[in-house]
Amino acid sequence: MHQKLRAAQEAIAAGRLSAVDSDRHVVADMHELGVDEATYWALLPRLIEAALLAGPATSYAGTRPPRKSTKHPAVKNLELWAFKARLPEFPFPLYFKFALKPHPKTGETHCIHIDCHPDR
Numbered sequence: 001m002h003q004k005l006r007a008a009q010e011a012i013a014a015g016r017l018s019a020v021d022s023d024r025h026v027v028a029d030m031h032e033l034g035v036d037e038a039t040y041w042a043l044l045p046r047l048i049e050a051a052l053l054a055g056p057a058t059s060y061a062g063t064r065p066p067r068k069s070t071k072h073p074a075v076k077n078l079e080l081w082a083f084k085a086r087l088p089e090f091p092f093p094l095y096f097k098f099a100l101k102p103h104p105k106t107g108e109t110h111c112i113h114i115d116c117h118p119d120r
Contacts, residue, residue: 001056004081007100009048011111016103017044019113020072029117033090043087043116047096050085059083061095061119075099075112084119095119 011017019026030040051059062082069075078099086093096116100109 001060001081002052004100005048005052005056005083007109008081008098008111009045009052011100011109012045012048014108016108016110017041017113018074018110020074020099025115026113029115032117033094040116043094044096044113046087047083047085047094047116050087051083054085056083059085062097069099072114075101075114078112080114082115090118093119 026037026040030037033040033043035043060082061084062080066079066081068077069080070077078101080097080099082095082097084093084095094116095118097114099112099114101112102109
């Protein structure tokens with residue numbers, strides 16, 4: 001799990017980040033968290049770092065083994081990595097989920113963001 005968080009962190013830092021159903025998921029998540037778009041996207045690297053600091057095994061919120069996506073073509077058959085972490089500006093833990101996808105030509109890992117909302 002540590003390596004998955006690190007891979008996501010590196011992909012985001014390199015600008016290799018996209019989102020699944022951003023018109024629906026991201027907008028709904030932003031509304032639920034009460035943040036604007038810039039703040040929302042800035043949460044992801046901070047949440048990954050918080051999950052790493054808390055310990056990936058403790059922060060992991062997914063199934064074992066990780067579930068594979070069946071819904072969205074962009075992440076179909078990819079493992080879904082779900083974590084929860086705390087940030088000081090929120091009085092509740094945040095749940096976030098992503099998939100990692102290697103680029104077919106370069107092999108570089110891309111982080112595909114799926115969810116970020118209060119942990120339920």
